[in-house]
Amino acid sequence: MDDQALLRYSRQIMLDQVDIDGQERLLAGHALVVGAGGLGSPVALYLAAAGLGRLTLADADEVELSNLQRQIAHATADLGRNKAESAREAALALNPGCTIQAITEHLDGAALARAVAEADVVLDCTDRFSSRYAINAACRTARVPLVSGAAIRFSGQLAVFDPRDPDSPCYACLYPPGGGASGEGDEALSCAESGVVAPLVGLIGSFQALEAIKLVSGAGTPHRGLSTFDGLGGQWRHFRVPRDPACPVCGPA
Numbered sequence: 506m507d508d509q510a511l512l513r514y515s516r517q518i519m520l521d522q523v524d525i526d527g528q529e530r531l532l533a534g535h536a537l538v539v540g541a542g543g544l545g546s547p548v549a550l551y552l553a554a555a556g557l558g559r560l561t562l563a564d565a566d567e568v569e570l571s572n573l574q575r576q577i578a579h580a581t582a583d584l585g586r587n588k589a590e591s592a593r594e595a596a597l598a599l600n601p602g603c604t605i606q607a608i609t610e611h612l613d614g615a616a617l618a619r620a621v622a623e624a625d626v627v628l629d630c631t632d633r634f635s636s637r638y639a640i641n642a643a644c645r646t647a648r649v650p651l652v653s654g655a656a657i658r659f660s661g662q663l664a665v666f667d668p669r670d671p672d673s674p675c676y677a678c679l680y681p682p683g684g685g686a687s688g689e690g691d692e693a694l695s696c697a698e699s700g701v702v703a704p705l706v707g708l709i710g711s712f713q714a715l716e717a718i719k720l721v722s723g724a725g726t727p728h729r730g731l732s733t734f735d736g737l738g739g740q741w742r743h744f745r746v747p748r749d750p751a752c753p754v755c756g757p758a
């Protein structure tokens with residue numbers, strides 16, 4: 506790190522849990538952010554600001570007027586632009602030292618597997634169950650930790666799944682495919698159908714960015730289980746999530 510970098514990241518470096526070594530690990534790190542919308546916006550901005558050296562941002566959608574209420578990486582002038590491109594530009598304006606790749610197609614299949622395998626951490630900032638399951642399976646195969654966030658109406662949730670930890674569940678343990686688990690029905694509704702209050706995606710996205718920074722820098726211990734936030738009551742709750750021995754993704758074949 507040169508003097509400019511030492512100054513830029515000084516408030517993080519002065520933290521004992523990060524220090525120079527942790528900041529160097531961040532600068533050498535690579536995060537894949539799938540979705541550059543409500544959650545992906547704060548994730549991309551905070552990871553770039555914090556000095557995550559390499560980001561891959563994936564989103565096939567274009568910025569619409571109804572996105573601007575909460576998707577803070579995009580400005581009014583970005584209407585009609587691809588979201589991954591727009592978020593890339595906003596993150597680079599914050600920190601030109603980051604290397605940021607924008608993927609403007611829907612990321613699935615072999616391209617998803619490749620992108621996940623190249624990353625040190627994956628942040629699921631999508632709002633579709635099909636994408637969530639595909640990302641989870643790809644992370645499991647490539648043994649890359651997954652930071653999953655969701656936000657709808659006034660409530661949000663966060664979970665971290667680490668395939669390198671033999672005790673860690675996966676997303677499909679929490680929400681068995683087609684299982685109709687509580688919460689799935691709600692969460693399956695998109696923000697377009699249900700609405701979402703602006704700062705809620707900032708809260709959950711910031712929580713995701715924090716967990717990614719911890720995973721890459723080595724600070725603290727990774728989040729375990731499921732955290733949910735009820736914005737109307739202002740209450741966090743925490744649930745243990747055991748590994749499901751019958752899970753179709755991470756259970757024994």
Ligand SMILES: [Zn+2]
Nearest residue numbers: 675678752755
């Ligand atoms: Zn599982």
